[in-house]
Amino acid sequence: MVWEPLIETLAGDLIIAHQKAASDEEFETQVNKLLIPIRPEPEFPEIYECPHCKRLAVLARASDREITFWYQQEQANTDTDSLRSLVEKTIDNRADGI
Secondary structure (H helix, E strand, O other): OOOHHHHHHHHHHHHHHHHHOOOHHHHHHHHHHHHOOOOOOOOOOEEEEOOOOOOEEEEOOOOOOOOOEEEOOOOOOOOOOOHHHHHHHHHHHHHHOO
């Protein structure tokens, strides 16, 4: 399915791709690029905190199956002892208007 306002633009892009392609394979590659959107890379890695040991598991991309890095908290300089509690405290302060 193609959104109707984009049909003319897509048709023009397909014509240009056909004219520029040196082979059927190159044209097919260009058609795939036009019709199958590529998911953009996430801007930030995914980070999860272990609720027991407070270590941070970092995934370079949300789709990764393996952890890229592990980080261990060395010490807490405040009464906030975990990343989760820091985030929750910040959210609570915003809700309270602080």
